[in-house]
Amino acid sequence: MGSSTLGKAASLDTLLNECIHAFDDSGELQAYLLPRSLLLMHRWYVTSSELAGKLLMIYRDCKGDNCQRTRLKICYLMRYWIVTFPAEFNLDLGLIRITEEFRDVAAQLGSEEHFKLIDISTIPSYDWMRKLTQRKKQAKKGKASLLFDHLEPMELAEHLTFLEFKSIRRISFTDYQSYVIHGCLVDNPTLERSIALFNGVSQWVQLMVLSKLTPQTRAEVITKYIHVAQKLLHLQNFNTLMAVVGGLSHSSISRLKETHSYLAPEVVKIWSEMTELVSSNNNYSCYRKAFNECHGFKIPILGVHLKDLIAVHVVFPDWVGDSNKVNLVKMHQLYMTFNELVSLQSAVAQVEPNMDLIYLLTLSLDLYYTEDEIYELSLLREPRNHKSLSVFRNYDHDHDGYISQEDFESIAANFPLLDSFCVLDKDQDGLISKDEMIAYFLRANPLLQCKMGPGFIHNFQEMTYLKPTFCEHCAGFLWGIIKQGYKCKDCGVNCHKQCRELLVLACRKLIRSGSLGSVSPARLTHSSLPSSPALPTCKGNFHLVNISNL
CATH class of the missing domain: 1.20.870.10 (Son of sevenless (SoS) protein Chain: S domain 1)
Known part of the structure; x- marks a missing residue:
């Protein structure tokens, strides 16, 4: 330098x-x-x-x-x-x-x-850069407009990119500096609006999928937005790309197994590639490589670069010792990131938008839905399967719809609260069918709850994680700048907000203290399942920040 x-x-x-x-x-x-x-x-x-x-x-x-x-x-x-x-x-x-x-x-x-x-x-x-339009507070929640069904993926990608560009180029150096130093969005409306747009796109994608009543039509919407993600990559708009992929990979969508069964293999392959591109693996190495290879107009993933700025700020002092000398190592490291972010202020939009469509998109993205409301809608579309089905997938190694005694015995130790094979094999034909597994859980559910008792009650509190962390229930990445998930104060287990009630994992503190006697922890979690080849393996909440939580 x-x-x-x-x-x-x-x-x-x-x-x-x-x-x-x-x-x-x-x-x-x-x-x-x-x-x-x-x-x-x-x-x-x-x-x-x-x-x-x-x-x-x-x-x-x-x-x-x-x-x-x-x-x-x-x-x-x-x-x-x-x-x-x-x-x-x-x-x-x-x-x-x-x-x-x-x-x-x-x-x-x-x-x-x-x-x-x-x-x-x-x-x-x-x-x-000074003027910031006021968000209209709506008495009723906005609805995901279905008028976008006829638009081609490139047209949608271009208009989403125009909105992203307009939002992110308003963020000034001092806005970024304020967030990095103070770690919050207080008195930082431009950055807050940019993050709200990211969250809005992610939620909008989820609601566009969930607005369809049948698995087949929901699969068609997922397919469309996977192609939108492809076009966003072509436009080098990585921030909105992550919002779209995050929406599709959110637990409210990833749990729709029947919907996913209608996806074509080539679509699933593209989805996996897009998901891998923005995954946090090796400090977002795939994204960083792709971003650095891009030339000309490009929009970075804001959350990744904000994390970089925070990391540098925490590690290096501004000044060297007690002198008035600038730490040039820190200044150079900060400059490399800031230069990418503020360069958008002098960039020129690469699309000529239809302003009527921009207005409609803007209204549709101000949705005011909570995480819980979207997840409830997901449950309405495809009601939650019994825990028996999660267990069934663990035992059914060859996916033929039946569990042999050999398969059952091979991993029975992982589920010590289950009864023996002969109890589950009600018709005594030497195989456990899916129906027999469901019937067993319906009969045994009160007994299992009694066995689990207070040992399965965690003392969760909302957390801000400073390093990559994954959910113990769904194995998804706890994405976000702050308040990414929940951590048990007693045993340290981490999970998404919406996964807290689904986690079937005994609190390890209570196990150590003898509250569960000699029973080992029972893990009925997605993380213990073999990942399905039909779905992307990077799941989780990709939201940067839920503004309502700040």
Whole structure:
């Protein structure tokens, strides 16, 4: 980033001096990253008006034979700042005042050339970054509009990308900085609206699927949105891609086994590829590789890059020791992420939207449904299977619809609360059918609940996880910036909000204390099941933040 003479730390005055002399006498900037890096990152340390004030002071107090030359280079740096980050010179009143003062001093001490270099009169208006439309509070919940059925996947992808672009480019450097430092969205409406849009898209996709009454028509909607995800990848819009894939992979949709049975194998393959692309495996390595290989207009996954900023901020101090020297290692690491995020402010939308459709989409995405309400709708479409079916899939190794005694005995230790094979094999034909398993659970359910007793009651509290964590019930990733899931205070088990009541796993604290006697924990969870080849294996709630929880 900087000259090797700077080392790992330098004062702001030293960094400014390096930036000034990075320009030659004709105003050309050498192959040197420091000026752009400092002009973007200085707000982490001082305000823009303070930095401009330092440059003005150097310009005014300059002495010696090379004074005029140095002053010219300072003006080149100011001009570079104006051209590279014009929004600052339209939105920051303090910076505008200092710049005008700078021009007056240049007119007195410099030349006409200096005066012209510091001209901000032609900067376009960036009022769109200031103005934030108010979300209309609806007395009734919005409905997922079914008027999108006729739209082609590319048309939907383009309009979703336009909405995403409009939202994410409003987020300023100081908005990101505020979130990274304070860890919350208080007084940060632009970032909050962007996250709300992400959540809105994810919920909208779920509701579009669940609006259909039959498994076949729900499968058709899933197929359509998998193709929308493909088109979003083509448009290099990774943030909305993750929202769509997250909606399709949400537990309210992933549990619809009958619906999934109507999906074509090639569609399932594409879905798996899209899911793998945005999965958290190896710190989102697949996404990072794809994003870095993209050129031109591209929209990053906001949550991933916010996590990167937070990680750097937590690990590295701003200043080195007790000195006033900037930690250049941290500044460079932050710059690499910030540069990707703020570059969207100067990007140009790649689509020409139909504004009527944009308006309709905007209304449809403000849904005001809770997680619980969507999950209840999912249960209405396909009622929950008995726990017996989860157990049945564990024993039925060859998926022929029957459990042999050999299969039963091979993993019986995992389910110590179940009776013996002969009890379940009611017709004594040497095989347990699915109907026999269901019948057994219907008969034995009260007894099993009695056996499980208080040992299966966890002391859950909502948690913010600082490292990748997975749900013990569905094996899905606990996605989010904050408040991603629930953790048992007694035994440490983690799960999604909607999986708390479904978790059949004894509290290990109670087991250790002897509350369950010699009974080992009974795991009837999806994580212990062999993953189905017909479905993507990365499941879970991909929501960044549920704004209502903040």
